[in-house]
Amino acid sequence: MENHDGAILLEEAARLDAADPLARYRGLFIGTDTDLSYLDGNSLGRPLKRTPRDITTFIEEDWGGRLIRGWDEEWLDLPHAIGDQLGRAVLGAAPGQTVIADSTTVVLYKLIRAALAAVADPARTEIVLDTDNFPTDRYLVEGIAREEGLTLRWIEADPASGVTVDQVRDATGPATAVVLLSHVAYRSGFLADLPGITEAAHSVGALVVWDLCHSAGSVELDLDGANVDFAAGCTYKYLNGGPGSPAFAYVNRRHLPGLKQPIWGWMGRKDAFEMAAGYEPAPGIRSFLSGTPAIFGMLAMRGTLDLIEEAGMAAIREKSLKLTAYAVQLFEAWLEPAGVELASPREPELRGSHITLDHPAFRNVTAALWEQDVIPDFRAPHGIRVGLSPLSTSFAELFRGMAAIRDQLRR
Ligand SMILES: Cc1ncc(COP(=O)(O)O)c(C=O)c1O
Ligand SMILES: Nc1c(O)cccc1C(=O)C[C@H](N)C(=O)O
Secondary structure, three states: OHHHHHHHHHHHHHHHHHOOOOHHHHOOEOOOOOOOEEOEOOOOOOOEOOHHHHHHHHHHHHHHHHOOHHHHHOHHHHHHHHHHHHHHHHHOOOOOOEEEOOOHHHHHHHHHHHHHHHHOOOOOOEEEEEOOOOHHHHHHHHHHHHHHOOEEEEEOOEOOOEOOHHHHHHHOOOOEEEEEEEOEOOOOOEEOOHHHHHHHHHHOOOEEEEEOOOOOOOOOOOOOOOOOOEEEEOOOOOOOOOOOOOOEEEEOHHHOOOOOOOOOOHHHEOOHHHOOOOOOEOOHHHHHOOOOOOHHHHHHHHHHHHHHHHHOHHHHHHHHHHHHHHHHHHHHHHHHHHOOEEOOOOOHHHEOOEEEEEOOOHHHHHHHHHHOOEEOEEEOOOEEEEEOOOOOOOHHHHHHHHHHHHHHHHO
16 A cells, blocks of 8 residues: 555656656756755755856956956956846845845844834834744844844744734834844745735834745745835855855845945945045945955856746746645655654645654654755754755655655654
8 A cells, every 4th residue: 555655656756857847957956866865955055067167267267367356347246236136036126225245144133233223213122023033033133132222022933834914913013113034934934924024014114124045046026016124035045055155135225325234344335445534335235235245155146046037936936836745745645644743834825945844753863864865954853844946856856855754764
């Protein structure tokens, strides 16, 4: 019976791969011609095959050939040139509002402080966030609240569902300055109602900072359309920028005049190379920069942005929905009967591009899986996260990974 079910599910994987309009993209990534099952692209995306060539060309021709001239000729503009491409391909952001800079943690710090400065109302003394937000987001606002003498208002998030518009309405009011939330929850994969929550925060006069780490490149976004204030996100997950590639910052153009970010550095100053006395911000999104941009770290993500522009975020989201649905189907067939719990929404439209499965044995199971070239990640206390990258994950790869979880659990 089980073999029969397994054969049907494997046939289903083959059928889904054969019908996948994005299937050809998988072969553009390094390592996809092996049997390794990579289910952690939501932590660190795979590299593209073109990346070594792009980086070598940069070293030999740009860095090695142009030397310091490279800054004037191209590199000084790269943070906003790539930012604009990201805005167009992924974020739904018109040019001039997105820049690549710093780590996500530092970008979020700068944005939250800028948002508080933009609110500029002494009666607004609260930052609202949820208990299940990513650790760096929670620690940052704990620090900022201490620096600024503010209070934190915590929304109790159900880890298997997430933060709802109603919860935000209940938690916000005339004392709210800023709301900080993740669009896709790092643990459950819950996809928050970004337009609805943004509107709810605005209706009480607050501003919103969105953490888009798990949504950039996996779900469709329309930041301009939703009138989002500020947003930040990683580029090393679904954008394949590589370990530690710099983050992006989005500042809605209505907040750009007079933007007050807290780290005043020469690269964010008007006429940086005048090296003049006193800090005067550069016009536009450039004022978000602080020090020398990490050009080297920005190179790899350009390859993926080109692919996303070609494939389109609508098709990417469609494949992501099919991947998570198939993962849930395999969970229901093999893991749920073995006592595993789904710690993610059952409704496909409420999911980002990963699911989390809970079982007390999963810490040891994950360690054993990594030994077998099956690579999900483990999130304490007992969750296996199954991350699915629409451009590089195949249904057969997902099938192999879920079958290995089942088999390892039985041992
Ligand atoms: C939601 C979220 N925010 C922030 C971060 C981390 O930011 P940083 O790039 O600064 O480590 C991550 C992942 O590491 C994340 O998933
Ligand atoms: N940023 C990471 C790192 O430097 C090392 C290991 C993992 C990560 C991650 O990206 C974690 C990830 N954001 C998460 O959602 O858990």
